[in-house]
Amino acid sequence: QDSEWLKKKTASNSTSDYVLVYSSSDVRNVLTVPGQSPPNILALSSSWTELLNGQNLRSLWKTNTSHVFNKPTFGMFKKDQVSVVIEDEYAAQSKKVLIIDSNSGNIMWEQDVISKPGSPQPATISTVDHHSVFLFWGEIQSQSNVTVPYDEKHYLFAMHPKNFRFLLQLNNGTSNIMAFDALLFERGRHACYVLLTGPSAEEELGTVSISKRKLKEDVVYSNVIRLSDDASSSDEDVKQLFLNLRFSSETLSKNRLE
Numbered sequence: 001q002d003s004e005w006l007k008k009k010t011a012s013n014s015t016s017d018y019v020l021v022y023s024s025s026d027v028r029n030v031l032t033v034p035g036q037s038p039p040n041i042l043a044l045s046s047s048w049t050e051l052l053n054g055q056n057l058r059s060l061w062k063t064n065t066s067h068v069f070n071k072p073t074f075g076m077f078k079k080d081q082v083s084v085v086i087e088d089e090y091a092a093q094s095k096k097v098l099i100i101d102s103n104s105g106n107i108m109w110e111q112d113v114i115s116k117p118g119s120p121q122p123a124t125i126s127t128v129d130h131h132s133v134f135l136f137w138g139e140i141q142s143q144s145n146v147t148v149p150y151d152e153k154h155y156l157f158a159m160h161p162k163n164f165r166f167l168l169q170l171n172n173g174t175s176n177i178m179a180f181d182a183l184l185f186e187r188g189r190h191a192c193y194v195l196l197t198g199p200s201a202e203e204e205l206g207t208v209s210i211s212k213r214k215l216k217e218d219v220v221y222s223n224v225i226r227l228s229d230d231a232s233s234s235d236e237d238v239k240q241l242f243l244n245l246r247f248s249s250e251t252l253s254k255n256r257l258e
Contacts, residue, residue: 033102034074035082040102042084044068049086051102061105065098066090075124075132077101077108077161085122085134089115097122097136109164111227113138116154118200120180125191125215126248127160133215133245134159135182135193140167140225156193157225158215158242166238167225170218176200178208182215184249191215191247216243 026045033040038054049072050062067089077083082102089095095115099108115138122136139155156171179196192212199206219242224235 029068029071031072033082033084035102042072044072044086049084049100051105063100063105063107069095070119070121073122073124074102075099075134076126076130077132077134077164079130083108083132085124085136087115087119087122087136095138097138099134109159109161111167112141114141118176119154120177123180123182123193125182125184126250128246128248130248131161133182133191133242135170137177137180140169158219158222160241160245163233163238163241165226165228165230166233167227168219168222168238168242169225170215170222171213184247185212191245216245219243 026047027043028046029044031042032054033042033051036054040054040060041052041057043050043052044065046067047064048062049065049068051060052058053060065086065088068086069089070087073085075083075085077099078101084098084100084102086098086100087095088098093115095113097111097113099110100106101108113136119137122134124132124134126132135156135158137154137156139153140157153172153174154177155169158168158170159166175197176199177195178198180193182191182193184190185192192214194210194212196208196210198208219239222239224238
């Protein structure tokens with residue numbers, strides 16, 4: 001029996017086998033964070049994100065967020081350090097993609113993105129250099145295309161921490177995306193992302209299709225998006241960094257706390 005949990009049970013005067021671990025009327029999502037045993041607990045509300053120590057449930061850090069509308073995911077922005085990827089919708093049709101250090105709560109990277117209805121949650125793929133490739137959907141302001149209605153086109157972006165001032169636009173389309181994930185196929189030989197597309201909630205009938213795309217094949221034909229005036233890397237340099245990556249079959253858990 002765990003002494004810390006016994007103390008909480010005694011303090012709560014509980015007569016059942018259940019222990020009150022956290023009390024808030026505004027918690028929207030609770031997940032376990034990989035990397036430690038026991039794992040720490042990530043709690044999200046409509047206005048904040050908080051990390052709790054998995055052993056004694058003390059708050060490790062807390063940061064303000066406006067509206068986290070997709071389930072967070074986990075990756076490694078720093079070598080061997082778990083980071084939390086959050087999409088925070090701070091205004092109508094506007095969101096920030098935030099990468100937060102799970103140890104300190106510091107924001108390591110952020111980007112304003114035009115938010116699209118039905119935008120899939122972000123994904124990550126681990127690399128053998130103990131970092132991650134971060135994938136997210138949206139639209140960068142300068143890409144707006146007046147010939148396509150705002151709410152119909154989705155863009156997929158990739159970012160690697162070694163060149164975080166650049167994004168690769170890998171894919172775009174107007175199909176309704178029902179599900180999205182990134183993973184390794186054929187025992188880690190290549191990294192892919194999988195799309196399930198089909199009718200939107202407003203449509204009664206439609207065709208559902210599933211497609212798999214190799215990440216490195218899309219890199220070759222991708223567009224490089226510069227997030228700053230950094231001229232240290234050419235477009236080909238940025239693409240080559242992705243093409244040289246080797247991917248790891250080790251994945252970070254994304255489990256919801258049950």
